Amino acid sequence: MTTRMPGWTPLRSLVPWLPLPPYLFDEEQLPKLRHELRAAGFEVAEVDARSINNERELLAALGSALNFPDYYRPNWDAFDDCIGDLMRDESAAVALVVVGAPTLLAASPYEFVRALHLLNVVVEAIERDAGAFRLEVLLPGNWKS
Numbered sequence: 001m002t003t004r005m006p007g008w009t010p011l012r013s014l015v016p017w018l019p020l021p022p023y024l025f026d027e028e029q030l031p032k033l034r035h036e037l038r039a040a041g042f043e044v045a046e047v048d049a050r051s052i053n054n055e056r057e058l059l060a061a062l063g064s065a066l067n068f069p070d071y072y073r074p075n076w077d078a079f080d081d082c083i084g085d086l087m088r089d090e091s092a093a094v095a096l097v098v099v100g101a102p103t104l105l106a107a108s109p110y111e112f113v114r115a116l117h118l119l120n121v122v123v124e125a126i127e128r129d130a131g132a133f134r135l136e137v138l139l140p141g142n143w144k145s
Helices: 025-041 055-065 076-089 101-109 111-129
Strands: 023-026 042-048 091-099 134-141
Touching: 023 025, 025 042, 025 091, 025 111, 025 134, 055 076, 055 111, 076 111, 091 111, 101 111, 101 134, 111 134
Parallel strands: 023 134, 042 091, 091 134
Antiparallel strands: none
8 A cells, every 4th residue: 555645635536437547448538537637736748659559659758748858768767767857846746648558558468568567656656755746647548349
């Protein structure tokens, strides 16, 4: 069990129709989700993953969506470093919405599962840190087919 910073409200309390993490939900709900997240004070950063075929491309798109510095290179160590910089420098709640994630799942199930796992590890580390920065990862798609 992770310890959340005081004052944090669990995401499912803010958006009760979301499933349990990982937040895989129907893409038709995306406009509603954007509205609810912004109303709850989240900055919504979106990645269009419909043309992403591997983990490296996903990491590049994530870095772009999160406005990582120019020196960022798409690998997990650099991703962790840049997230660490955001944790130290910002007091924001960021919802990272990866639109079209099923494309990566279809292209490489291993890389999809690995990326989902590592993103979850990052989110849990941020929660344990109990700082002012918050990150949630959400993946809309057609998950029922």
